[in-house]
Amino acid sequence: MQVKSQSFKENSKKALNDKTLQKALTKVRGNFINKRKKAVDELPEFDTLRDNARDIKNHTLDNLDLYLEEFEKKVVDQGGHVHWAQTASDARGQILDICRKANAKTVTKGKSMISEEIELNDFLEASGITPVETDLGEYIIQLRNEAPSHIIAPAVHLTMDQVREDFIKAHSHLPDDRLLEDPQSLLLEAREVLREKFMEADVGITGANFLVAETGTSVIVTNEGNGDLTQSLPRVHIVIASLEKLVPTLEDMSQIMRVLARSATGQKMSVYTTLSSGPKRKDDPDGPDEYHVILLDNGRTDMLGTEFQEMLRCIRCGACMNHCPVYQQVGGHAYGWVYPGPMGAVLTPNLIGVDKSGHLPNASTFCGRCEEVCPMRIPLPKMMRHWREREFEKHLTPPAQGRNLKLWLMLVKRPNLYRKVVRIASFGLRLFGFRKSRTGFLPMAGAWTKDRDMPTPEGKPFLSQYKGKQKIS
Amino acid sequence: MSKEPRVGLFVTCLVDLFRPSVGFAAVKLLEDAGCDVYVPITQTCCGQPAWNSGDKVDTAELAISVIKAFEEFDYIVAPSGSCAGMLKKHYPEVFANDPAWKERTEKFSEKCYELTSFLTDVMGVRKVWAEHSANVTYHDSCAGLRELKIKKQPRILLNSMKGINLSEMTDNETCCGFGGTFSVKYSDISNAIVTEKSGHIEDANVDLLLAGDMGCLMNMAGKLKRQGSKVEVRHVAEVLAGMTDKPPIGGKA
Numbered sequence: 001m002q003v004k005s006q007s008f009k010e011n012s013k014k015a016l017n018d019k020t021l022q023k024a025l026t027k028v029r030g031n032f033i034n035k036r037k038k039a040v041d042e043l044p045e046f047d048t049l050r051d052n053a054r055d056i057k058n059h060t061l062d063n064l065d066l067y068l069e070e071f072e073k074k075v076v077d078q079g080g081h082v083h084w085a086q087t088a089s090d091a092r093g094q095i096l097d098i099c100r101k102a103n104a105k106t107v108t109k110g111k112s113m114i115s116e117e118i119e120l121n122d123f124l125e126a127s128g129i130t131p132v133e134t135d136l137g138e139y140i141i142q143l144r145n146e147a148p149s150h151i152i153a154p155a156v157h158l159t160m161d162q163v164r165e166d167f168i169k170a171h172s173h174l175p176d177d178r179l180l181e182d183p184q185s186l187l188l189e190a191r192e193v194l195r196e197k198f199m200e201a202d203v204g205i206t207g208a209n210f211l212v213a214e215t216g217t218s219v220i221v222t223n224e225g226n227g228d229l230t231q232s233l234p235r236v237h238i239v240i241a242s243l244e245k246l247v248p249t250l251e252d253m254s255q256i257m258r259v260l261a262r263s264a265t266g267q268k269m270s271v272y273t274t275l276s277s278g279p280k281r282k283d284d285p286d287g288p289d290e291y292h293v294i295l296l297d298n299g300r301t302d303m304l305g306t307e308f309q310e311m312l313r314c315i316r317c318g319a320c321m322n323h324c325p326v327y328q329q330v331g332g333h334a335y336g337w338v339y340p341g342p343m344g345a346v347l348t349p350n351l352i353g354v355d356k357s358g359h360l361p362n363a364s365t366f367c368g369r370c371e372e373v374c375p376m377r378i379p380l381p382k383m384m385r386h387w388r389e390r391e392f393e394k395h396l397t398p399p400a401q402g403r404n405l406k407l408w409l410m411l412v413k414r415p416n417l418y419r420k421v422v423r424i425a426s427f428g429l430r431l432f433g434f435r436k437s438r439t440g441f442l443p444m445a446g447a448w449t450k451d452r453d454m455p456t457p458e459g460k461p462f463l464s465q466y467k468g469k470q471k472i473s
Numbered sequence: 474m475s476k477e478p479r480v481g482l483f484v485t486c487l488v489d490l491f492r493p494s495v496g497f498a499a500v501k502l503l504e505d506a507g508c509d510v511y512v513p514i515t516q517t518c519c520g521q522p523a524w525n526s527g528d529k530v531d532t533a534e535l536a537i538s539v540i541k542a543f544e545e546f547d548y549i550v551a552p553s554g555s556c557a558g559m560l561k562k563h564y565p566e567v568f569a570n571d572p573a574w575k576e577r578t579e580k581f582s583e584k585c586y587e588l589t590s591f592l593t594d595v596m597g598v599r600k601v602w603a604e605h606s607a608n609v610t611y612h613d614s615c616a617g618l619r620e621l622k623i624k625k626q627p628r629i630l631l632n633s634m635k636g637i638n639l640s641e642m643t644d645n646e647t648c649c650g651f652g653g654t655f656s657v658k659y660s661d662i663s664n665a666i667v668t669e670k671s672g673h674i675e676d677a678n679v680d681l682l683l684a685g686d687m688g689c690l691m692n693m694a695g696k697l698k699r700q701g702s703k704v705e706v707r708h709v710a711e712v713l714a715g716m717t718d719k720p721p722i723g724g725k726a
């Protein structure tokens with residue numbers, strides 16, 4: 001995926017002017033937020049669970065090496081294979097090797113953001129292997145050759161009408177005048193089409209919501225059941241997950257699960273929770289012959305021990321973007337890479353460099369709602385500020401902004417001069433606002449006044465008028 | 474401590490320049506509540522623009538001058554959740570790794586409050602005597618709401634007034650899109666957010682929009698006035714102090 005985060009401003013402008021997109025985005029504002037709120041209000045211990053979830057992940061991250069080893073040992077003991085991938089390209093190579101050995105032509109896929117991160121689909125296609133997305137949202141965007149715009153609702157940027165058109169075009173063997181009126185009928189049709197693919201597939205690739213060290217288990221949660229078929233029907237099952245998906249025990253996993261679905265979709269639990277711990281055993285009725293886990297680092301271990309370590313607690317619930325006023329307006333594609341919204345604003349610079357994604361941690365009002373709803377209590381605004389600090393230290397702050405800051409600093413550090421300048425500014429602004437207390441035009445404030453009036457001062461500055469006491473002693 | 478708590482008023486730069494009557498309203502409200510009020514006129518800005526630009530060094534320098542000017546008071550009060558949040562929550566972060574200033578800053582920050590929450594939570598005010606006849610709605614500014622948990626405090630005071638009829642708008646806890654320099658750096662997005670907000674304000678069918686932060690108020694007033702809205706906009710302190718003789722923020726329709 002080509003990184004387009006540098007053009008965040010242009011991307012967002014386009015998004016704001018895209019009427020269809022704007023219509024689609026109203027879903028985010030309504031659905032997700034209200035459902036989450038209801039689910040959270042019904043669970044008095046929700047905040048305690050969040051504390052536990054945070055503590056579990058903190059403990060895991062502090063002992064990551066130990067738990068990774070424990071996980072690997074378990075998987076191997078149970079007849080599976082663990083592959084360590086330092087980079088995206090390592091992971092792609094390992095997956096291709098496994099597919100080649102299995103003589104794979106078709107690969108079914110469960111929903112996985114890591115697969116997006118390593119750009120797996122394009123790579124497989126280029127290598128002559130057909131990847132088939134089986135999650136409805138992922139299937140839709142695969143038809144459209146698009147990237148996901150949301151980490152749990154990849155096609156949230158589309159309207160029903162758009163999807164209906166795509167289906168009619170893609171499923172040309174079905175009658176054109178069939179009714180496709182609601183998400184359910186789309187799901188059924190996709191299921192029908194995908195059934196064949198499930199039977200054809202040689203390899204199934206899934207992501208993981210959790211990796212459990214004590215049992216060597218990978219866990220996925222879905223609402224469509226597509227993940228189960230992806231991992232149990234083909235001969236080979238590959239799990240692709242980043243290192244920080246680890247938790248120590250099944251008990252820990254179930255604790256975090258209680259905040260995951262509630263934060264994501266407002267469900268108590270997702271419809272399907274699927275655990276897989278290795279290839280088919282002797283007496284199992286079904287399951288894959290081979291079981292592989294690819295453990296991807298791709299920059300995560302570099303975050304350990306830094307001010308960004310806490311970001312590794314993220315369980316990809318999407319609550320932060322659902323509640324983000326910026327995401328709500330511009331949608332996920334504007335962010336220009338795999339991870340959008342507040343979590344993307346923190347994670348993306350870690351993974352691809354802040355020089356390529358500097359807009360993301362800056363394009364925030366710091367309203368703090370993401371942190372307020374994050375089930376893992378990740379201080380997202382604070383970490384966005386850390387990126388701004390790094391940019392400032394590296395002199396990556398845009399020059400105009402840097403100049404304004406310097407000028408302003410020069411004033412606020414000199415109280416007497418400051419009062420004089422404020423008096424003059426007040427006088428000048430009042431001329432502009434004469435009688436109306438506002439102005440629609442102000443030199444050098446065009447960015448503001450093109451869409452808004454500028455209220456002008458009501459009178460002389462307070463500090464110039466104040467005659468009362470200043471100091472105790 | 475003397476009987477009357479000595480309160481240093483941190484006016485905030487936006488109030489100083491754009492809305493001096495909020496400063497005088499704050500002085501009145503504090504004095505009515507029994508405080509001995511001081512305003513050091515050497516104050517400038519809390520340093521938030523530098524802090525949010527990633528400039529830690531200059532933030533620290535500004536913070537030190539604020540601390541020095543205000544630490545002699547029993548309390549430091551600001552008519553802004555955002556600036557009070559900076560003094561109370563972020564100053565300790567600025568000096569978290571600076572042994573020379575850490576403790577001194579923490580002592581200072583503990584004494585900092587936003588105006589309405591100081592009145593209710595510290596001074597125990599439950600009633601203000603001003604009167605103002607209007608249907609109003611209240612916007613919860615983000616920093617006050619999330620950093621300082623200010624939600625019921627301004628409502629307690631407003632509901633104690635004669636004439637005020639308070640009703641809540643949809644999404645009153647959603648950001649107005651101001652975000653300091655965000656409003657000019659990402660002005661298109663900022664405008665989209667405040668346009669949605671002004672829709673909710675209009676739908677609330679009120680004459681008056683109140684909030685506790687000048688930045689948000691100027692943003693919302695600027696949008697409402699550009700759209701030709703009749704809704705007037707004021708800082709909550711003006712209404713609580715009964716000092717509404719000046720035209721509203723951004724003027725009348």
Ligand code: SF4
Nearest residue numbers: 314315317318320374
């Ligand atoms: S940062 Fe928090 S809210 Fe956002 S996706 Fe991750 S866990 Fe969910």
